[in-house]
Amino acid sequence: DIVMTQSPDSLAVSLGERATISCKSSQSVLFTSNNKNYLAWYQQKPGQPPKLLIYWASTRESGVPDRFSGSGSGTDFTLTISSLQAEDVAVYYCQQHYSSQITFGQGTRLEIK
Amino acid sequence: EVQLLESGGGFVQPGGSLRLSCAASEFTFSSYAMSWVRQAPGKGLEWVSSIRGSGGATYYADSVKGRFTISRDNSKNSLYLQMDILRAEDTAVYYCAKGVGSGIYSFDYWGQGTLVTVSS
Numbered sequence: 001d002i003v004m005t006q007s008p009d010s011l012a013v014s015l016g017e018r019a020t021i022s023c024k025s026s027q028s029v030l031f032t033s034n035n036k037n038y039l040a041w042y043q044q045k046p047g048q049p050p051k052l053l054i055y056w057a058s059t060r061e062s063g064v065p066d067r068f069s070g071s072g073s074g075t076d077f078t079l080t081i082s083s084l085q086a087e088d089v090a091v092y093y094c095q096q097h098y099s100s101q102i103t104f105g106q107g108t109r110l111e112i113k
Numbered sequence: 114e115v116q117l118l119e120s121g122g123g124f125v126q127p128g129g130s131l132r133l134s135c136a137a138s139e140f141t142f143s144s145y146a147m148s149w150v151r152q153a154p155g156k157g158l159e160w161v162s163s164i165r166g167s168g169g170a171t172y173y174a175d176s177v178k179g180r181f182t183i184s185r186d187n188s189k190n191s192l193y194l195q196m197d198i199l200r201a202e203d204t205a206v207y208y209c210a211k212g213v214g215s216g217i218y219s220f221d222y223w224g225q226g227t228l229v230t231v232s233s
Contacts, residue, residue: 001175038218040219040220042158042220044158049208049223049224049225049226050150050158050208050220050223051223052219052220052221055213055218055219055221061221091157093157093158095158095160095220097217097218097219100163100172100217101160101172101174101175102148102160102163102172102217103160104157104158104159104160105157106157107157107158
């Protein structure tokens with residue numbers, strides 16, 4: 001199975017500051033035939049199901065604020081929140097679907113400093 | 114607006130069985146892969162199983178292979194998860210999730226989840 005490792009496990013950032021979460025996969029999730037990275041990011045707030053933020057590593061889902069961005073390719077990926085808002089407090093997960101054995105990262109808890 | 118409504122969760126003893134259902138609406142159900150993802154109390158997300166839009170191909174996590182069976186009835190816009198030989202470690206909220214496409218992709222809509230508790 002492809003192992004997804006996020007860092008850090010938790011993060012405290014001041015309002016208006018940048019938050020950066022890393023996700024590394026144990027093998028490449030870049031499908032060379034279409035040049036797409038099979039990597040998604042989700043946000044989960046307490047008591048709610050996850051919400052898709054980013055797919056194909058860098059494509060923002062409809063309705064997601066543009067302060068959220070995804071980058072990276074192959075095995076190294078980053079989710080960036082450019083200016084943290086209070087409503088961004090949540091746990092964030094990366095997910096690979098390159099393999100039919102889908103795997104998630106362990107999650108990163110984002111809090112306000 | 115896409116809606117996914119899970120049902121069938123509850124309390125069961127180890128070794129028992131449960132069948133989860135997910136009723137889907139407001140999209141062409143047969144055109145999309147569907148999946149089950151679970152979350153143990155206070156833990157992260159764990160993918161359980163997926164099924165392609167046609168129902169012709171199914172996929173399982175190693176932790177449930179041979180015990181769980183995913184299926185769908187496109188005529189009823191419904192997804193199912195038959196869970197047999199349940200273990201304490203299967204205790205979790207089970208989410209039904211819609212794939213972005215007909216294949217195995219990311220999940221753009223999720224239900225609110227149904228809680229399964231396995232305990233003696």
